[in-house]
Amino acid sequence: MIQFTVNDKAYSVDVAEDTPILWILREHLNLTGTKFGCGAAQCGACTVLLGNEAIRSCSTPISEANGKHITTIETTKDKEVKALQYAWVAEDVAQCGYCQPGQIMNAASLLKKNPHPNEAQIIDAMRGNICRCGTYNRIKSAIAIVAKG
Amino acid sequence: MELTRRDFLKHSSFVASAFLVSFIVPQKARAQMVDNSVPEPNAFIQITKKNEITFFLPQAEMGQGAYTVLAMCIADELDAKWEDVFFEPAPVKELFNIPGMPMMLTGGSNSVKTRHLQMRQIGASIRAMLKIAAAKYWKISADLIQTKNAILTNTKTKESLPYGFFTDVIKLMKAPEKVTLKENSELTLIGKPTKRHPKEAWAKVMGHTQFGIDVRLPHMKYAALIQPRVFGATLKSFDATVALKKPGILKVKQLANHKIAIIAEKWWQAKEAINDVVVEWNERDFAKISSKDLAKEYESYLDKECLPMRKDGNVEEAFANAHKVVKATFKFPFLAHAAMEPLNCTVHHQKDSAFMSMGGQFQTLYRNKCAEIYQLPPEKVQYYNNYLGSSFGRRGTPSADFVIDSIYAAQNEAWPVMTLWSREDDIKMGSYRPMYRNSAEMAIDKEGNILGFKAKVIGQSMTKGTIFESFMFKEGIDATHKEGLTDHQYKVGSHDIQGFCPDSPIPLLWLRSVGHTQTGPLVEGIIDQAAVAANMDPIDFRIKNLQNPRFVELLKSVAKQSNWYKREKNSGYGVAVVESFGSIVAYVAKVKVENSDYKVEKIWAAVDCGLAINPLNVENQIISAVNFSIGITKYSEITIKNGEAEQSNFYDYTVSTIADTPEIHVEIINSGEKIGGMGEPGVPPLFPAVANALFDATGKRYTSYPIRLS
Ligand code: FES
Ligand code: FES
Numbered sequence: 128m129i130q131f132t133v134n135d136k137a138y139s140v141d142v143a144e145d146t147p148i149l150w151i152l153r154e155h156l157n158l159t160g161t162k163f164g165c166g167a168a169q170c171g172a173c174t175v176l177l178g179n180e181a182i183r184s185c186s187t188p189i190s191e192a193n194g195k196h197i198t199t200i201e202t203t204k205d206k207e208v209k210a211l212q213y214a215w216v217a218e219d220v221a222q223c224g225y226c227q228p229g230q231i232m233n234a235a236s237l238l239k240k241n242p243h244p245n246e247a248q249i250i251d252a253m254r255g256n257i258c259r260c261g262t263y264n265r266i267k268s269a270i271a272i273v274a275k276g
Numbered sequence: 277m278e279l280t281r282r283d284f285l286k287h288s289s290f291v292a293s294a295f296l297v298s299f300i301v302p303q304k305a306r307a308q309m310v311d312n313s314v315p316e317p318n319a320f321i322q323i324t325k326k327n328e329i330t331f332f333l334p335q336a337e338m339g340q341g342a343y344t345v346l347a348m349c350i351a352d353e354l355d356a357k358w359e360d361v362f363f364e365p366a367p368v369k370e371l372f373n374i375p376g377m378p379m380m381l382t383g384g385s386n387s388v389k390t391r392h393l394q395m396r397q398i399g400a401s402i403r404a405m406l407k408i409a410a411a412k413y414w415k416i417s418a419d420l421i422q423t424k425n426a427i428l429t430n431t432k433t434k435e436s437l438p439y440g441f442f443t444d445v446i447k448l449m450k451a452p453e454k455v456t457l458k459e460n461s462e463l464t465l466i467g468k469p470t471k472r473h474p475k476e477a478w479a480k481v482m483g484h485t486q487f488g489i490d491v492r493l494p495h496m497k498y499a500a501l502i503q504p505r506v507f508g509a510t511l512k513s514f515d516a517t518v519a520l521k522k523p524g525i526l527k528v529k530q531l532a533n534h535k536i537a538i539i540a541e542k543w544w545q546a547k548e549a550i551n552d553v554v555v556e557w558n559e560r561d562f563a564k565i566s567s568k569d570l571a572k573e574y575e576s577y578l579d580k581e582c583l584p585m586r587k588d589g590n591v592e593e594a595f596a597n598a599h600k601v602v603k604a605t606f607k608f609p610f611l612a613h614a615a616m617e618p619l620n621c622t623v624h625h626q627k628d629s630a631f632m633s634m635g636g637q638f639q640t641l642y643r644n645k646c647a648e649i650y651q652l653p654p655e656k657v658q659y660y661n662n663y664l665g666s667s668f669g670r671r672g673t674p675s676a677d678f679v680i681d682s683i684y685a686a687q688n689e690a691w692p693v694m695t696l697w698s699r700e701d702d703i704k705m706g707s708y709r710p711m712y713r714n715s716a717e718m719a720i721d722k723e724g725n726i727l728g729f730k731a732k733v734i735g736q737s738m739t740k741g742t743i744f745e746s747f748m749f750k751e752g753i754d755a756t757h758k759e760g761l762t763d764h765q766y767k768v769g770s771h772d773i774q775g776f777c778p779d780s781p782i783p784l785l786w787l788r789s790v791g792h793t794q795t796g797p798l799v800e801g802i803i804d805q806a807a808v809a810a811n812m813d814p815i816d817f818r819i820k821n822l823q824n825p826r827f828v829e830l831l832k833s834v835a836k837q838s839n840w841y842k843r844e845k846n847s848g849y850g851v852a853v854v855e856s857f858g859s860i861v862a863y864v865a866k867v868k869v870e871n872s873d874y875k876v877e878k879i880w881a882a883v884d885c886g887l888a889i890n891p892l893n894v895e896n897q898i899i900s901a902v903n904f905s906i907g908i909t910k911y912s913e914i915t916i917k918n919g920e921a922e923q924s925n926f927y928d929y930t931v932s933t934i935a936d937t938p939e940i941h942v943e944i945i946n947s948g949e950k951i952g953g954m955g956e957p958g959v960p961p962l963f964p965a966v967a968n969a970l971f972d973a974t975g976k977r978y979t980s981y982p983i984r985l986s
Contacts, residue, residue, distance in 0.1 A: 158483075166698060257933060259666045264903075
């Protein structure tokens with residue numbers, strides 16, 4: 128039995144220990160906001176927070192979440208995620224939208240560590256999150272808005 | 277009102293007056309509005325008593341903004357309250373077909389191009405019907421009724437009623453024979469920069485949007501596939517004994533298309549069991565195919581007489597008398613679409629019917645495939661189109677490859693089954709943008725006139741053997757070999773343009789902007805060489821030789837934006853202008869070369885799509901196209917060895933990231949010409965603009981993609 132919380136709700140699952148967090152979220156808890164993009168820690172679509180740390184949930188086994196807290200895009204409380212969602216809409220970022228939950232969760236983790244990143248720091252933190260629609264310019268400006276406060 | 281073309285050449289959101297006409301609602305749409313036999317009293321617009329308004333949109337939303345722009349057209353004419361409208365994908369029905377086409381389809385940047393008038397007519401019709409209903413109710417003339425924010429107001433008594441009050445009345449009402457669309461001055465949305473509809477935008481940032489991969493149905497199961505990695509290979513035998521003992525595995529079955537489906541309670545379980553199935557393939561000679569050998573074969577045709585694509589004037593004389601001749605050969609690799617959402621489709625095969633739910637560009641074709649395989653009448657297959665996690669053509673496949681997998685996997689099963697390709701399936705299983713080997717030669721005189729143009733395009737056809745063959749593959753030549761090449765816009769004295777389509781078992785498919793991905797860099801590359809040979813500025817040379825004033829207007833715009841004529845010599849500036857899908861896009865690119873690497877630092881864009889219904893979305897599509905195309909320019913390439921793709925995921929199939937993003941400046945010029953598409957036209961000029969900028973910076977011509985400096 129592995130026990131953890133997701134967005135403040137407690138869960139326990141009885142699954143193979145090496146099942147990636149991504150598939151627990153999507154297929155067991157029906158939290159489909161976290162996306163499957165590559166399954167190989169290459170695209171960032173599956174990014175969630177484990178504690179305050181952004182992780183690639185497709186490549187992190189659920190056993191690592193035991194006793195810990197996971198935050199996903201479906202959170203209604205996380206301060207950084209909320210601020211980013213407003214900025215995302217204001218900046219008209221999302222095109223297909225598929226990569227955006229991962230982008231936002233990754234940006235949230237950046238802001239938790241560094242609330243006022245400059246452009247170079249934003250690029251450096253976000254370069255692992257692929258957006259095939261190429262919304263990068265808008266992602267940059269949306270994060271910059273929140274970073275400026 | 278008589279306006280000259282010049283008057284239209286105003287920037288940003290000016291709305292051309294080409295719309296000030298009275299339009300007749302198409303017979304079918306009109307019939308539908310009073311046809312009570314459909315579940316929705318009105319096919320495109322549903323209004324509830326509570327005044328909730330839902331639009332049923334017949335085009336796929338894959339990131340390009342089709343929902344928002346089409347909804348703007350309806351909402352503006354309907355006088356709905358923009359923030360409050362809902363969208364639903366239209367079901368597959370004839371009345372939702374593209375006007376003049378026998379199917380529903382999203383491709384060729386067609387959504388707004390083919391539908392904007394229809395959407396406006398529909399909104400205007402319903403508004404007219406609501407006014408007639410209210411006029412009867414208030415016993416006044418309809419002219420005395422005003423509409424705004426989905427509310428009707430009696431201007432005499434100031435009494436107001438919501439649209440929903442009359443919903444039952446208009447269901448039974450005949451649609452008016454004629455509707456008059458709004459005057460430009462009355463438009464509230466069309467022509468104005470408008471963000472994604474807030475409902476769509478918020479759902480996307482909160483993780484609530486339902487993509488195909490998010491479909492969840494009661495009792496549904498998931499299938500992972502085992503596909504032959506060698507193109508053309510067939511299944512010899514397999515043993516699933518071990519896999520079947522694994523937790524969650526329900527079934528391992530052979531599909532009629534030489535693939536194996538592992539069906540499990542969870543997709544992860546199915547995927548994990550792949551290695552436990554022992555499979556033997558018949559690979560035959562297919563395992564000998566390599567892109568190296570194919571390239572050699574293609575290149576050999578460049579020295580031979582190929583099939584004619586355009587021949588006029590006296591080319592031999594032109595080249596014999598030329599002041600200068602420039603030449604180039606081009607190499608374009610196979611490309612995978614690598615759409616962000618892995619390919620998937622959910623199917624439930626019921627007794628006398630079926631249900632399918634996915635994100636697809638070819639709704640009708642996929643529905644019909646399912647009906648054909650299950651031997652059902654097409655109307656017994658219900659199709660639901662979810663949001664698409666990008667596509668770039670991949671979910672608009674005439675072969676319907678991943679859809680057929682899903683139809684077979686769910687065939688005769690008791691549960692709904694989602695079949696989901698892994699990223700490795702996506703990168704390795706093809707439906708690639710074809711590989712090409714092209715050549716070009718241009719002859720110019722002393723004054724910089726173009727006397728002759730020779731070119732060859734060698735690449736496998738992407739339409740041969742598909743339902744598009746009859747009108748896209750003629751006399752041995754694929755239409756996508758020619759687009760943007762044989763119909764280029766330069767004044768040229770003579771042509772000899774040839775092509776050839778060698779076959780191979782590698783499955784191919786259009787990728788965003790299709791043939792223009794190879795003809796754009798060819799034409800704008802050789803033109804740039806000709807400009808240098810003529811000792812002329814690349815923009816001046818183009819303006820001198822272009823016969824289309826719309827192109828000239830765009831070139832002047834990017835020249836001005838980029839301060840082109842004041843740029844430092846050899847500081848990495850390049851230009852290109854390409855028309856595709858009814859719209860013209862010009863870029864000036866500025867690159868920075870450092871060591872053996874380069875970065876695209878800035879893009880200045882000028883766009884003429886006739887009329888920008890949503891200028892902000894036009895800008896977003898340019899941003900999208902630039903970043904997408906930088907990946908193709910710098911990194912992306914599929915190579916084939918021993919019959920299979922050598923790449924398998926984003927670690928070896930590289931695409932652009934935020935670190936590659938240039939600053940992008942977009943100017944829109946509304947010429948007032950016919951409205952063109954915007955999903956694709958930003959792609960083709962990016963490649964040559966960057967290549968030409970690299971020439972400016974390094975003095976070397978780069979014509980082999982992806983472009984690596986060393
Ligand atoms: S799905 Fe996890 S990084 Fe791509
Ligand atoms: S918005 Fe489509 S992949 Fe990022």
